[in-house]
Amino acid sequence: MDLGLRGKIAIVTGGGNGIGYGMCEVFSEEGANVVIADFAPLDITQKLAADLESKYGNHVIAIHADISSSDDVSMLYDKVLDEFGTVDILMNNAGKMGLNRIEDVTIPELRKYEQVNIEGLFLMSQKFVEICTQQQKGGHIVNTVSKSAFTTNSGGNSPYIATKGAVASFTRGLAIEVGRRGIYVNGIIPGYVITATTKNLKDRSEQMKKLIPIGREATPREIANVAVFLCSEKACQIMGALVDVTGGTML
Ligand SMILES: NC(=O)c1ccc[n+]([C@@H]2O[C@H](COP(=O)([O-])OP(=O)(O)OC[C@H]3O[C@@H](n4cnc5c(N)ncnc54)[C@H](O)[C@@H]3O)[C@@H](O)[C@H]2O)c1
Numbered sequence: 001m002d003l004g005l006r007g008k009i010a011i012v013t014g015g016g017n018g019i020g021y022g023m024c025e026v027f028s029e030e031g032a033n034v035v036i037a038d039f040a041p042l043d044i045t046q047k048l049a050a051d052l053e054s055k056y057g058n059h060v061i062a063i064h065a066d067i068s069s070s071d072d073v074s075m076l077y078d079k080v081l082d083e084f085g086t087v088d089i090l091m092n093n094a095g096k097m098g099l100n101r102i103e104d105v106t107i108p109e110l111r112k113y114e115q116v117n118i119e120g121l122f123l124m125s126q127k128f129v130e131i132c133t134q135q136q137k138g139g140h141i142v143n144t145v146s147k148s149a150f151t152t153n154s155g156g157n158s159p160y161i162a163t164k165g166a167v168a169s170f171t172r173g174l175a176i177e178v179g180r181r182g183i184y185v186n187g188i189i190p191g192y193v194i195t196a197t198t199k200n201l202k203d204r205s206e207q208m209k210k211l212i213p214i215g216r217e218a219t220p221r222e223i224a225n226v227a228v229f230l231c232s233e234k235a236c237q238i239m240g241a242l243v244d245v246t247g248g249t250m251l
Contacts, residue, residue, distance in 0.1 A: 003232035006031035009084045010231070011076075013067050013124060014094030016040040016048060018195030019144060019227075022220030023091050024048070026228040028056035035080055035087075036062040038094070067094050067120030077127050086135060089231045090128045092121045093144040095164075097197065099156045110159050117163035121170065125185075129178055138182025140231040143171045147191040147246050153211060168242055175240030184239055186230045191246030192217040213248030 010027045014020035016038035024034050034052065036045045045062035052060045063079050065072040080087050096116040100109065125141055132139040148157065149164035168187060175185035192198070192208060194217045209216060226245050229235055244250050 001234070003030050003229065003234060005089075005228070005232060008032040008088040008231075009035070009080070009086060010089035010091065011035040011037050011080060011087060011124075011128075012091040012093060013037045013120070014144075015091075016045045016062075018197060019190065019193060019220045019223050020091070020093040021048065022222075022224035023093060023227055024052060024060070025221065026224040027089075028052045028058050028060065030228065031056070031058055032089070033059040033084065034061075035076075035083075036060065037065050037067065037076055038062070039064060039066040067124055068115040070123055073120075073123045073127060077131065081131070086137070087128065087131055088137075088139055090124060090139070090141045091144070091227060092124055092141060092167075093227075094120065095144060095146075097157075097160055099154070100159055101156045102158055105159055113159040113163045117160070118166050118170070121167060125170075125174060129174075129181075129183060132178075132183050133181060138184070141174070141183065141185045142227050142230050143167050143185070143187040144227070145171070145187045145189045145242055147189050147244075147250055150189070151250060153208070171242060172240045179239050184230070184235075186235075186238055186240065187242040188223060188227045188230070189242055189244050189246060189250065190218060190223050191249035193220060193223055194218070195220060211249060212246070213251060216247070218245065218247060 010032050012020050012023045015024045015036035027034050042064040049060040049062040065076040145168045146164040148161045171187040
């Protein structure tokens with residue numbers, strides 16, 4: 001299916017790895033131009049950008065930015081506007097994950113989750129809405145939530161769960177606020193996804209796979225396919241939705 005995304009400008013936070021990189025690949029396949037916004041070393045993300053460009057023929061740039069820093073977010077959008085003059089799509093995908101028993105969580109540690117998963121996502125969305133409004137155009141925001149915001153099998157990650165719950169609520173709240181401006185806001189709910197980071201987490205056991213009705217974890221590309229679809233005109237009736245891409249784990 002042609003999603004009609006050719007020539008669109010998509011920012012993908014956390015685009016240097018895992019689900020975010022999957023999104024960059026799918027956007028590239030669809031002919032969209034991509035901004036990999038990540039705090040991974042720039043030489044690594046620039047190489048990913050160059051590889052995507054040579055494979056798909058679109059324009060891909062990498063910008064080194066920590067989304068939890070308002071200075072970095074301003075710098076990021078300045079560079080995007082310098083390069084492309086506009087932005088059409090924001091994938092709020094970067095997130096801080098981790099396991100912390102409640103006894104071990106200090107307030108500074110809790111704030112790190114808040115700063116990335118809530119403040120970073122908020123800052124990125126605020127600037128995106130401002131640009132769309134100034135340029136009198138619509139756009140698409142897709143937030144990466146997590147099934148742990150709704151149901152969890154693993155204890156010891158309450159800071160992560162709490163902040164992802166906020167992402168789910170924020171998605172609905174922003175959708176109703178900006179929908180009439182033509183700005184779509186939706187979320188995706190991944191369950192268990194195999195990435196370089198999660199394959200080392202101890203709760204990603206064979207036992208866990210038995211909990212997934214389709215019998216296996218997702219690949220980043222499988223999550224990305226749905227997220228990118230939400231940015232197309234074909235998804236024009238989907239607003240403020242949180243789309244379950246857990247292979248049935250939420251059942
Ligand atoms: N992997 C899973 O099983 C799973 C399940 C549910 C939800 N999620 C969510 O999906 C999203 C992506 O997860 P993933 O597994 O692909 O992660 P990942 O660790 O594979 O990749 C995350 C990328 O984000 C970047 N990043 C992290 N914090 C950043 C920041 N503050 N500013 C800029 N870049 C930053 C990292 O450098 C990295 O390149 C996260 O929001 C995560 O909570 C993942």
